[in-house]
Amino acid sequence: MEPFRYHVYVCTQEKAEGQPCCSANGSAKVLDALRAEVGKAGLGDEVQITTSGSLGLCERGPNMVVYPEGVWYSRVQVEDVPEIVREHLGHGRPVARLLSGDAAALKAEALENKRRYLAFMAAQKAAAAKG
Numbered sequence: 001m002e003p004f005r006y007h008v009y010v011c012t013q014e015k016a017e018g019q020p021c022c023s024a025n026g027s028a029k030v031l032d033a034l035r036a037e038v039g040k041a042g043l044g045d046e047v048q049i050t051t052s053g054s055l056g057l058c059e060r061g062p063n064m065v066v067y068p069e070g071v072w073y074s075r076v077q078v079e080d081v082p083e084i085v086r087e088h089l090g091h092g093r094p095v096a097r098l099l100s101g102d103a104a105a106l107k108a109e110a111l112e113n114k115r116r117y118l119a120f121m122a123a124q125k126a127a128a129a130k131g
């Protein structure tokens, strides 16, 4: 049994200069808006909100995942938050226009982004080692 009706993970990952990330796309404001809206809706005891590291869809941030369904939202803006809280967290109806895509495509994109980012970090480390 889940301790909360919903558990929302909001990516607030910051990455190196020039690397796409949710933080650079305004995830902190989305997180603040989500917390405020959940409180206003009286869902504070039903909805747990947790920040997370990269979810792997970095070009499409800010991203969030809602469990227990595992619904992924991308390009979430502050203006979208009331609809997500009202429709999804309040009435159990995910907001279709913000969904990240089907599971297989989403997984492939996340894995490709992880591979690219790890290659970038390895190149940075190698460059630093050369001095």
Ligand code: FES
Residues within 6 Å of the ligand: 011, 012, 013, 014, 020, 021, 022, 023, 053, 054, 055, 056, 057, 058, 059, 061, 063
């Ligand atoms: S930085 Fe948020 S999904 Fe990668």
